[in-house]
Amino acid sequence: MSDICLLCGSPLLYHDTAEEMVCSVCGEKSLGHARCAAGHYVCDRCHAAPAESAVRAVFSRTKSANPVEIAQEMMASPAVHMHGPEHHFLVGAALLAAYKNAGGEVNWETALDAVISRGKRVPGGFCGMAGNCGAAVSAGIFLSVVLKTTPLSTDTWALGMRLTAACLNAVAEHGGPRCCKRDSFAVLTAASSFLKQELGISLAVPERIACTFSEKNAECLKESCPYFSDSSHFISEAR
Numbered sequence: 671m672s673d674i675c676l677l678c679g680s681p682l683l684y685h686d687t688a689e690e691m692v693c694s695v696c697g698e699k700s701l702g703h704a705r706c707a708a709g710h711y712v713c714d715r716c717h718a719a720p721a722e723s724a725v726r727a728v729f730s731r732t733k734s735a736n737p738v739e740i741a742q743e744m745m746a747s748p749a750v751h752m753h754g755p756e757h758h759f760l761v762g763a764a765l766l767a768a769y770k771n772a773g774g775e776v777n778w779e780t781a782l783d784a785v786i787s788r789g790k791r792v793p794g795g796f797c798g799m800a801g802n803c804g805a806a807v808s809a810g811i812f813l814s815v816v817l818k819t820t821p822l823s824t825d826t827w828a829l830g831m832r833l834t835a836a837c838l839n840a841v842a843e844h845g846g847p848r849c850c851k852r853d854s855f856a857v858l859t860a861a862s863s864f865l866k867q868e869l870g871i872s873l874a875v876p877e878r879i880a881c882t883f884s885e886k887n888a889e890c891l892k893e894s895c896p897y898f899s900d901s902s903h904f905i906s907e908a909r
């Protein structure tokens with residue numbers, strides 16, 4: 671979820687338990703954890719709908735084999751909010767695009783549809799509510815789709831879990847509160863290392879990731895985040 675209401679900009683208030691809420695955008699009822707101070711609730715589907723188009727557009731045009739660069743391009747769209755369940759398919763889609771551009775073989779159209787539809791089933795706030803970051807789940811979804819893993823698979827069945835576990839460890843290292851950007855960058859980095867080590871898949875990853883979202887995140891860890899980049903710091907260094 672974004673920190674602020676998508677409709678009125680008021681701060682979001684989180685509830686300990688899920689409540690049935692009526693979406694202020696589409697009118698559908700669903701279980702939700704957060705409402706704004708003015709009472710608005712925006713369901714996950716409405717929250718993520720414009721972001722899906724942005725993710726698909728970047729996927730189609732990018733020639734990059736660097737999943738972080740691809741994710742940053744997707745995140746640059748105003749349709750992708752600071753935080754939100756759209757990251758639960760964005761991360762998998764960025765990995766899939768990088769894999770495709772690195773020469774990986776898979777049917778892109780059906781694979782992208784699968785990554786997005788499975789990722790959308792991971793609800794907003796899943797990290798805190800289930801002890802399981804949706805960006806890490808997204809990396810697991812990517813591998814399951816690419817390797818065509820099912821519950822009956824033998825060789826690849828554990829591999830997906832080990833990838834997700836490696837990603838979750840990387841996310842947990844930085845502590846809370848959640849940041850969908852920091853968590854996505856940590857997952858993409860951990861997933862790229864895992865894919866190289868375990869499957870010999872080489873994706874390009876930058877040596878240093880500089881986050882451009884700090885000012886939009888009220889809970890940014892600032893200097894304690896490995897991706898924090900203070901632009902004023904860079905300007906003074908350049909002088």
Ligand SMILES: [Zn+2]
Nearest residue numbers: 675678706710
């Ligand atoms: Zn509101």
Ligand SMILES: [Zn+2]
Nearest residue numbers: 693696713716
């Ligand atoms: Zn809705």
